[in-house]
Amino acid sequence: MKKLVLTTACALAVTGAAFAQGTVSFSTISPAAMTAQTNSTAYSPLLGGGATGSGAVGATGTAYAGYYYELLYTTYSGSQATIPTLASLLAWNDTGLGATNASSAGHLVPIAGSTDATVPWATGNTDSIVLVGWSADLGTTWGVVSNELANSTYAAVLAGQQGFFGVSTTGFIAAGGANPGATVFNNAPVAGTGTPIFSLNTQLYLLPVPEPTTLALAGLGGLSLLLFRRQRK
Amino acid sequence: MKIRQSTREFHVARPTPPSANPAAFNPEATRRNLFQNRLDGVPAHALDAIGSRGGMTGFQNARLTTFDTTQPAWHCQVVRQVLISIDDTRGNPELKQQMRTKTLLLTAAALLAAGITSTQAQPVYSQNVVGYASVATPNSGVNYLITVPFAIGVSNGANEIWPLISPGNPSLPDYSSILIWNSAKLSYTTYVSDSTSPSLWDDAGFNNLPGAPVLPVGEGFFLSPSASGVTNTFAGTVAVNVGTSNKMSLANSGVNYLVGCVVPYAGAVTNGNPATGAGGPNLNLAGGLPDYSSMLVWNPATLSYTTYVSDSTSPSGWDDAGFNNLPSPPNIAVGQGFFIVPSGPFTWTVGL
Numbered sequence A: 001m002k003k004l005v006l007t008t009a010c011a012l013a014v015t016g017a018a019f020a021q022g023t024v025s026f027s028t029i030s031p032a033a034m035t036a037q038t039n040s041t042a043y044s045p046l047l048g049g050g051a052t053g054s055g056a057v058g059a060t061g062t063a064y065a066g067y068y069y070e071l072l073y074t075t076y077s078g079s080q081a082t083i084p085t086l087a088s089l090l091a092w093n094d095t096g097l098g099a100t101n102a103s104s105a106g107h108l109v110p111i112a113g114s115t116d117a118t119v120p121w122a123t124g125n126t127d128s129i130v131l132v133g134w135s136a137d138l139g140t141t142w143g144v145v146s147n148e149l150a151n152s153t154y155a156a157v158l159a160g161q162q163g164f165f166g167v168s169t170t171g172f173i174a175a176g177g178a179n180p181g182a183t184v185f186n187n188a189p190v191a192g193t194g195t196p197i198f199s200l201n202t203q204l205y206l207l208p209v210p211e212p213t214t215l216a217l218a219g220l221g222g223l224s225l226l227l228f229r230r231q232r233k
Numbered sequence B: 001m002k003i004r005q006s007t008r009e010f011h012v013a014r015p016t017p018p019s020a021n022p023a024a025f026n027p028e029a030t031r032r033n034l035f036q037n038r039l040d041g042v043p044a045h046a047l048d049a050i051g052s053r054g055g056m057t058g059f060q061n062a063r064l065t066t067f068d069t070t071q072p073a074w075h076c077q078v079v080r081q082v083l084i085s086i087d088d089t090r091g092n093p094e095l096k097q098q099m100r101t102k103t104l105l106l107t108a109a110a111l112l113a114a115g116i117t118s119t120q121a122q123p124v125y126s127q128n129v130v131g132y133a134s135v136a137t138p139n140s141g142v143n144y145l146i147t148v149p150f151a152i153g154v155s156n157g158a159n160e161i162w163p164l165i166s167p168g169n170p171s172l173p174d175y176s177s178i179l180i181w182n183s184a185k186l187s188y189t190t191y192v193s194d195s196t197s198p199s200l201w202d203d204a205g206f207n208n209l210p211g212a213p214v215l216p217v218g219e220g221f222f223l224s225p226s227a228s229g230v231t232n233t234f235a236g237t238v239a240v241n242v243g244t245s246n247k248m249s250l251a252n253s254g255v256n257y258l259v260g261c262v263v264p265y266a267g268a269v270t271n272g273n274p275a276t277g278a279g280g281p282n283l284n285l286a287g288g289l290p291d292y293s294s295m296l297v298w299n300p301a302t303l304s305y306t307t308y309v310s311d312s313t314s315p316s317g318w319d320d321a322g323f324n325n326l327p328s329p330p331n332i333a334v335g336q337g338f339f340i341v342p343s344g345p346f347t348w349t350v351g352l
Helices: A002-019 A086-090 A142-150 A154-158 A212-232 B044-054 B093-120
Strands: A022-025 A034-043 A057-059 A067-075 A093-101 A108-110 A117-119 A126-135 A164-167 A171-174 A199-206 B002-013 B060-064 B073-085 B130-137 B144-147 B164-166 B177-182 B187-193 B201-203 B220-224 B230-237 B245-250 B257-260 B294-299 B304-310 B318-320 B337-341 B346-351
Touching (some): B144 B257
Antiparallel strands (some): A034 A057, A067 A126, A126 A164, B060 B073, B144 B220, B245 B346, B294 B337
């Protein structure tokens, strides 16, 4: 009997946690707090890093839907989170709140702009947040792009095109209980709700895609290995 | 500083026979002799609120101390406050003597003028401005984002803003609710109107409250009427005196402030003198609003906000949420509430 009661209580608690929703203010992504640039002078630090030896740095373009962004969250550890590796980034969760580039260079705009944006954590709870951004040639949803990054299939998707990917600085906010909720982007901490994302000129770095010549050499190497194996047989 | 106060009391004849419906009684003919304003159509309870308010502020004021439409005459009172002297002699006896002489002459002149004016029962003037606004909240159960545009009663309590018209007859339908924003907690506190409560208001659990919630001028709030066809008549004193400005501190960047204009201005939010705020809401960079501050305007039809972003590089001073320049700035109506989210410390100056 005790087991049944405990199981029910646990199930209810889990259900409650699963449906816990706080609110954040996602109607405006203030250029005073968050802007983005493409950087083709260096490869993404999370996917190889290093200089490419050429390229340029400049504000993201203004063609609508040329770039996509997604707000991710994870448990707040008590200090500002860091993202040292791709694996650590892929462990973050998706809030479901997305953005794209605005018609002004480097500016962002929520895709479904509204202030009644809810996040999957409870009112008053603090979680860490980060915004990831990528060029549209990688895909239009974080689900697709995160899979490409996790499985290193993005090179095939890009098919020789330049792809960009980057992350903002992290923040942490306590979700509100009504609309509009906690401010997601701001240039200063907000009393009572934490430290929003403040990430001017967020770098969307070039993804390290093997050059065609490199691919050819790799192919030759593979062929020679096969030939060598046949000769030994 | 010395102020002399003189009071004259008199009765005026009731202008029309007693009305069977006091709320529909129009006292305009007599009131015109007492107030220099035009308030046609203001309900009796609202006019009474003006009277009590008007008797408490300003140099010269008049009020109706008895406002009973069944009485054959109304008891009226003219309260005249005359500034006699400001001691600014800083301890100089010679200067003080000169000032005393001047003060005496000024006092005599002021008293003479006051006496003549009172005797003749001429209209009196006040530095403050009174008025009224009708704010429609037509649909039952819909949240409307509004603000009280006037100082009403003693404290702007919800029981003064929506008083009982008569026992059991509330001016706001029972079980209407208001939501007051807490910008620190990002939540609303709910109050429910209840004519059986001593304060006329309950908490969200329908428990009678000892005191009604206060709705200061300049604060926005949601009102959800419990019946259709509600029009709120807000009658009172403009919270800012003529020639002065109000400064509202919206100090914290990124905080959602739920506000209303402290002077009942309507029209483009960029109107107004940048320094004094006279003439309009004065919401632009020249008025001190930092670029990329947001304004959220509630749409009760879609139950969503429209976001505007201040941008001094835009011809209108404002962009839409996607930072596209708008050809004209957002407009507000009298009695409309809205959110301001400043991108830096902002002191909102509005004047009259």
